[in-house]
Amino acid sequence: MTHLTEEELILHYYSEADGGPVERHLDACPECRAAYGSLERVLNVMDALPVPERGEGYETAVWRRLRGAGLRPALWRRPLVRWPAAALVLASALVGVVLIHRPAPPPLQSAGVQKRILDFAVGDYLDRSQIVLAELANASPAGTLDISVDQELAGDLLAECRLYHQTALRTGDNAVAGVLDELERVLVEISHAPSRLAPAQVEELQQRLRSQGVLFRIRNLGSTVRTQAEHKS
C-alpha cells in the first residue's frame, strides 16, 4: 500500500484536496491514520494559542491614533526603516538640487532616469499633500476644528513643495510647476491659519479649496506623473 505523503495530509487537513480518496485511505491504513492524528494534535495546539483581547472602543482608539499620527507611518519611527527612508528623501533632494544648480544641463544619458526619479518623488509628494487637503476639505464644520496636526504636516510639505516647484521650473515642466505653485499658496494659507478654526472659518477654508479645484488638480497630476514614471521604468 502506498502511504499518503505529508503534503497530502496537510492539504486534507485544510480541505484543499479531494477528500474522498484520502478519507478512504485513512479508514484503511492505521499508519497514515496515526500520522494524521498526530498532525491534527499539533495544529490543534496552535489553535489554542490565544490572541490578547482588545477592549471595547478599540476601533475608535485605532482611528484616533491614525488621526493623531497625522498620517505618518508608525514604522517610520523605527531606526532600521527611518534611515533608508531618510536616505531616499535625501537622494530625492539631491536630485532636485543637482537639477536646480546645474548651469546648463548637458544632454546626459541619465536625464531620463533623473526625470523618472523626480516623477516618482513628485507622485509620492502629491499623494501626501492630497491626504492633508482631503482631511481638511471633508472635516465636519459642526464644531471648532483643531488643525494643529494638519498645520505641522503642511509646514513640512511646504518646504518640499518649494524644492519640487523650482525643479519643475528649471526642467521646463510647466504643468507640474503650475499645480505646485497653487499648492504652495494653499499650504502657506493652512500653515498661517489659527490652529483652532471656528465652524465659519472651516467652511470658508473648504469653500476656497473647492473653488480653486486644487484637490482635483493634485489628484490628476499625481495620477499623470505616476503613469509617466511607470511607463519609463
Place this chain on the structure above:
Amino acid sequence: MELADQAVIDRARSGDSDAFRVLVERHSRALFRLSFRMTGNESDAEDVVQETFLRAYRQLGKFDGRANFGTWLYRIAANCALDLVRARSRRGEKVWEPGAAAGGIREGASDPLLTSAAKDPGPERLAISSQVRERVAEAMDELSPAERTAFVLRHFEGMCIEDVSRALGCQTGAAKHSVFRAVQKLRRALEPLVNTK
C-alpha cells in the same frame, strides 16, 4: 443598513475621511489578530495595524475592487508585518517571545493536551500550558517570515492557498510550499510534546 465595503471605499476615495473611518472600524480587530499572530507582540501588532491603514489610505486609488477589500488589507498588513519581522531577524532578535500570548493556553480550549489531562487547573496542568506556550513560541520563531505569513493566513485566517498566494504576491505553488514547510517545522518542534501526553 450597513453599506458594503465597495460603496464606502468609493466615498473614501473621494476624500471622505468619515468613510475611511468606517473601514477602519470594520477591519481593525481582524487586522490586529492577524498582526499579532505574525509578530507575536502586542506593541508591534498595533504598529502594523496603524501602518496598514495608513498605507491603505494612500493606496485606495489602486484598489481595483477585483479582490475582496479585506484580502487586499490583509496583503498590506502581511507585507508590513513581514518588513517588521525581517528587520527583527536581521538584528537577530526573537520574534515570538514566550510570554507573547498573555494568559497562555485558554482554559477549556480544545487543547488536546489539556482535554486528556485532569479537569482541574492544577499546577501540573498550568505547567504544561506554560511549557506548550514556550514551545509554540519557539516553533513560530523557527519559521521564516514567508513561512510564518503563509501559515498564519492559511491556518488562522482560513484563507485558501490561492488567496494566500494573492496576499503574498507569489505563485500558488510557492504559497503551498511555504505552508508545507511551516507545518513540517511545527510538527518537528511540537510533536514530541503532543505525543507524550
